[in-house]
Amino acid sequence: MPGTRLDVLAIGDAVVDVIADAEEGFLVEERLVKGSMQLLDAGQATRLYEKMGPARETSGGSAANTVSGIAAMGGRAGFVGQVAKDQLGEVFTHDIRAHGVEFETPPIDGGLPTGRCLILVTPDAQRTMNTFPGAAHQLSAQALDEEQIRGAAILYLEAYLWRAEGPREAMRAAIRIARAAGRKVALTLSDIACIGRHRADFLGLIEGGEIDMLFANEAELRSLAEEEDFDSALGRFEGKVPVIVVTCSEKGAIALEGGRRVEVPAAPVAKVVDTTGAGDLFAAGVLAALARGRSIEDSLRTGAIAAAEVISHYGARPEADLKALVRL
């Protein structure tokens, strides 16, 4: 897009993932809903961490994973999110910048520590996420750089962050700035619980014509539409959101663009290790390809390749040379 410096600027949770293997029985014992995301306070996070097995840490956060993927594929990406001035904040900052993402949100000092997401990966490679958001939920509209927002073709918003008031106000302000500059706004629905809490807000944005691209998985789209049937759910947003991209796990993905429905199969994976970040990297592939002017079919295929890479190892950021894999 002319006059843009970035393809995508995302606003999302700035967290470090703490990933441990866990048996199904552990989830039952801890009363955790497999595949979901729940928020923890500091005490709950400490107690769960003590019970978890040895872990590995990698930078995470849904939208942060997406922009890292876009940058890894050669796209121009930026991120807005809140870390604290601490060691995990340094880790998050290093990793996202090392992927090539512009990240300039100043760390906060003296508030909550940098957020972390305790992720339990069961033998079926499914991930169950337990997030202590910490500083991530202390993001405020003051952290926004209006010039940066105006300079990005797409503003990409993470629904997870809608839960907290400060970040929600920041995202509303960012939408206003982006739309006033004629930029597009994309929303990723993140999680059913999150939709349950904020359905009215999300539907309001959609009905108000504020959302140009919607990213979701099947369950999230059905939940947002409050429709049991997938096609009815998709139909509910037809004509209201110009581009809708829905991931369907191992079945692949579907997009609805200007009334045209496109489907692609999932890309093959030798061994699925950890599904964390599958949707995030799918969105990354789609956005990176669309930014290069590719068709929606090609963009979905790129998303499928990026998602296949990220589920082949632990951690939700790309490890292989994505640029070579997707050849945009």
Added chain:
Amino acid sequence: MPGTRLDVLAIGDAVVDVIADAEEGFLVEERLVKGSMQLLDAGQATRLYEKMGPARETSGGSAANTVSGIAAMGGRAGFVGQVAKDQLGEVFTHDIRAHGVEFETPPIDGGLPTGRCLILVTPDAQRTMNTFPGAAHQLSAQALDEEQIRGAAILYLEAYLWRAEGPREAMRAAIRIARAAGRKVALTLSDIACIGRHRADFLGLIEGGEIDMLFANEAELRSLAEEEDFDSALGRFEGKVPVIVVTCSEKGAIALEGGRRVEVPAAPVAKVVDTTGAGDLFAAGVLAALARGRSIEDSLRTGAIAAAEVISHYGARPEADLKALVRL
């Protein structure tokens, strides 16, 4: 051994590994010697970290990896090492305890931060380590628990830690306590540069009959003996150290026990990803098997299996179910 509560108590560096992929050219540019370990001060560590790619963090430290492996195989293991009261200190403490290792060294507050080792993994899976030891080198003899040392059948010492005065004094004190209680002392040689600096000390310990078990790789043993020829190097310590275990990378390992030489091949690995921790986990397998009364041949074979597991993924701590793999 009767009257013991632990099979092995290790004293070593308490550090978190920060692991990134790197091309050979990056090592050349940064003037790093492939396969070696070098010490960094805080400024050097910050500068190198800024240039490194996106990373993953896992707890590390040579002897800490070894005791984590022993515990993962069902052995009774303890660790003494210094972390700071910070987020990386919490990560280190969580991981080693989650492996089942007794770790009670109190974190220090207001000193240096928890140490980290910046590890560059080249496409050949070789690791080049750049350690900012931080709090790890602030270990002092006051941190020792005499009862814990007397309660461990083997005191296992990491030569890397010999570099700093406080830890060196702590290790000398621990040797005295262990020997007075009739316990065995094991030394792992860690690195050629380290041997070059402290050869007189290490030879003094060996000549003084203070070392019951010596762990090394081929190059380290030759360096300690100052012998070009491997057999001459091995012969140099025959009769002075009751058990000598030498790893020879993909060729396997050799042990010399009471004048008898035993060799085992390396265990097969589908794909070598990151060789960090190969020697540490080899030592873990040997020590865990010896603690169960296995022969030196069986113990070397156990070491080979544990080493094969750890080089099949990033990070120097076991990820697979080692207990099932080694079936002790």
